[in-house]
Amino acid sequence: MTHLWFETALLPTGWASDVAIDMVRGQIAAVTPGTAPSAGDERHALALPGLPNLHSHAFQRAFAGGTEVRGPTGDSFWTWREAMYRAVDRMDPEDVEAIAAQVYVEMLEAGYTRVGEFHYLHHDRDGSAYADIGELAQRIAAAAQQTGIALTLLPVFYAHGGFGAQAPNHGQRRFINDVNSFGRLIESARKAAAALPDAVVGIAPHSLRAATAEEIAAILPLAEGGPVHIHVAEQTKEVEDCIAWSGRRPVEHLLDNAPVDGRWCLIHATHMTGEETRRMAASGAVAGLCPITEANLGDGIFPAPDFVAAGGRYGVGSDSNVLIDVAGELRLLEYSQRLAHRARNVLAISEGKSTGGALFAAALEGGAQALGAPTPEAQALGTRAGLAIGAPADIVTLDINHPALAGRKGAAALDAWIFAAARPAVDCVWRRGDKLVVGGRHRARLPVEARFRAALGRIAS
Structure with a gap:
């Protein structure tokens, strides 16, 4: 004792x-x-x-600060994504493990004690599977073991390059699986996580761009009751493309076509109508907010006051790991709301309540729910x-x-x-x-x- x-x-x-x-x-x-x-x-x-970090792409720490030079036609999430693809091309398994270990050290030093690793870098440089399809998932687990951080491993299902099952592009070749190969990946990830104390394994359909409704339905049983995470409505172009394809907005489409409940975490969900906001809150799903990355990528501002007023839960994550800072995520979440609403202490919600206390409590509860953290x-x-x-x-x-x-x-x-x-x-x-x-x-x-x-x-x- x-x-x-x-x-x-x-x-x-x-x-x-x-x-x-x-x-x-x-x-x-x-x-x-x-x-x-x-x-x-x-x-x-x-x-x-300790606070849960509900959304991380550890490998992206390798180029943090390296995409801050303006391009010829203006920059956006989509130009940043091309830079990410180029960085991924040069990483080997040893690099992935070393980068993840550095990220997890920085997270622990910042006050995060559990990480949700939204892991979508799966294959070799040419896009072929490693002899063990879960080689890189095992490297993530090894980094967690080296550093001591609690791990919720979320292997990502990524099959397509755009809405309507478009073919993936060359830059996405290291991410791609079909339903069958994803099942083998999950099996390997569970073996890797079994060596860690209180590790959790869930699943993560990458987005509605990368996974069809039918594929999401097919892989859901692989979660075995664990967490289900998905990117949704991060960018206005994503919303526009989803409407052009389906006639519906991303959050609306997801809620209409998937059994979204308290096991789910909707990452970003930045661009929602009032009705989508209310429906998402009512589903019990956690909003996975990453204010530093969302600001860095120019995503937009989440409708936090309306979501919280409707009973919604949220947590925070470091996403691209451009900067790993517990206080910074919570501070920017509140400051973005102050700028949007031209008010102060927006997320304190009630009179006499500490804003920092409200932010921390929400991130603790929402993060624990999203990462399946409670022990039996x-x-x-x-x-x-x-x-x-x-x-x-x-x-x-x-x-x-x-x-x-x-x-x-x-x-x-x-x-x-x-x-x-x-x-x-x-x-x-x-x-x-x-x-x-x-x-x-x-x-x-x-x-x-x-x-x-x-x-x-x-x-x-």
Whole structure:
């Protein structure tokens, strides 16, 4: 048993003082507020639950910051996508593993403790399958094992290059599977994930551009009750193309043709009508929001106030991993709403509520739901996420010596971290009770970073 003590901690019931947490075999065994520290306790000022990162493409970290030069005709998501294809052409399995490990180190240092890896880089450079079709999924699992992050692995079904089952283009050759080969991929991914503690495997039809309704129906049983993620309505061109093809908008088409429920996570869902927003909220699906990437790609702004008012749940993800920053995702989510609505504290929702607290709580609950995170023990106790008995001992502490946190406690400290900290404020991170981050640095950062640098050298050569 490991015994920790915190001056304040964010529990499922709210902020509490003088909190002792006992950890046994990677899980929280006891949470005792209002207790004095015992001799030998490890003591910290402020504890938060680790946050789920519900949407990541780890390999895209390899060209973060490398697409910021204007092209001849103006840039968009679609020109960025071509640059992504060119980067993918140069990656080998060793590179994929090295890049993912660097990404997961940075996530843990930022305060994420579980990642939803939306994994669609499957095949060799010429588009042929590896001897084991799940070779690259195994590399993702190996990176998670090296770094200690919890993994929800979401192998992606990608069959087409556009709406109406258009043929894929050359740049997509490493992504492509049919229903049968995707079944073999899922089988390999499950074997890889079996070696990891509390790993989850789901499925991810890439988008309505890349998978038909019939194919989505055919692969759904492979989820075996686990998460189902899909990109939808990220770009206005995507909406226009979907209407031209089907007469319906993407979210409308998905809700009309798939059994969308609480297992589903709709990534982006940026461009929706009011009716689509209400229908999506009513379905129970989580909105997977990636504000930093959405801003970087010029996607648009999610209709968050209307979605939340309709009872919708959301979480956040780092998507392209151009910048991995828990506080930055939450801050930009709120700031984008302030710019769109010319108001402040938009997502606090109710009077007297901390905006940072509302954002963090929503991202914690929505992310846990989207990633299938609750352990069987936690589910039996009615625990979904957070610092509660039966939950994984995934704990983050903040550095109270950070200037932005001076004199702040509880919700005020959380607001200060999200809105006022110009440099990282995460101090320590435990994952299943294992202390992986100390003083803001992952214990494996140096060797992981060395492999990452070597991989980028090979990719750039």
